[in-house]
Amino acid sequence: MLFPLAVCDLNQYLKHKPPPDVMSGIGIWLIEQMLGTCEAIEYLHEYISSEGESLPTRRIGFHHDLKPANILLFESGKANRPVWKLGDFGSGDVKYTAVKSTEELYNRKASTGDPVYSAPEHVVQGRVSRSKDIWSLGCIFLECLIWTLIQEQDAVKQFETARNKFSLDNPYNSPLYWCQKLQGKPYLNPEVVGALQGLDDSREVHKNYKAALNIVRQMLVVEPESRLNAVQLCKHFRSLQTRWTELWIIGLMDCRGTDD
Structure with a gap:
């Protein structure tokens, strides 16, 4: 089988690519x-399909090994604007259920996924669900925002x-995003709390970046049922994308008005 060749993965990109100019439209x-x-x-998490005359089918699934190294970057035709694509579904699983079913899909294997980007509920509850992917994405997105906003190599x-x-x-x-009290209760790593708060408090950080930080906060919640x-994630990011695009268009119009 032949597949398109990735330029690199997000882990390499964030650690070796110089921070972008925040005024370049990188947002x-x-x-x-x-x-x-x-x-x-x-x-991947949930899809309802219908083929021909057969009854609709509900498919639920998860990835459970989301980390920067498993997000592959491909050339897009725009300089320094690669396209992200998910890779390595070896820890994933899918299940087909009735359309009206509320059944959840759980993973009880402690060995799946990088512990650094894994959610705390496996240690506490002995199992993880689709919500683990949301936690992992929150970790990844926070690193992306740090790379964008801190402006240090x-x-x-x-x-x-x-x-x-x-x-x-x-x-x-390991440098996990969560810690655990002696009683076993997990809590957010204080350095993660500090990073979120530090970026949010910065006067130099645009409000749209702060909106993205707020979404990440709602992903990095130790209770899986509260994430x-x-x-919901797609809804939030679509709204943010619309606002950012409108802001960029207004900026371009202002520049053209000045030139005229």
Whole structure:
């Protein structure tokens, strides 16, 4: 089988690509790629299909190994604006149920997925559902926003080092996005809380980036039932994409008016 050749993966991109000029329109591209990734997860998480005269079928599924290294980047024809595509579905699963069924799909395997980007509920509940993918995307999107807004070459790596300060407070001794109290209750890694708050408090960060940070906050919730689902995520990012596009068009019109 032959597949298109990826330029690199998102992990390599964030760690080796110089931070972008935030005034270059990078925000529109970033939100477009985040939205596209959320739409892919929405399609994977739940899809109702009907073929011919057969009854509609509900298919639910999950990826469960979402991390920057599993998001492949492909040339788009626009300089420094690659297209993101999901890869490595080896930890994924799908299940077909009745259309009106409310059945959930769970994974009880502790070995699936990179622990750094995995949600805490496996340790607490002994199983993970589709909501694990939302947590993982939240981790990835936060790294993307740090790369975009901090404007330092090693910002993502520094964020990983900072999270590692609390590596003894989780069962994997790794720079996870969550920690665990002695009683077993998970909580957000303090460095993650600090990164979200620091970017949100910055006067230099545009309100549309702050809106993206707020979406990420709703993804990085330790209680899986309280996280946004894929449908809600797509709705939020579509709204943000519309606002960002309108802002960009207004900016272009203002520039043309000045030139005239």
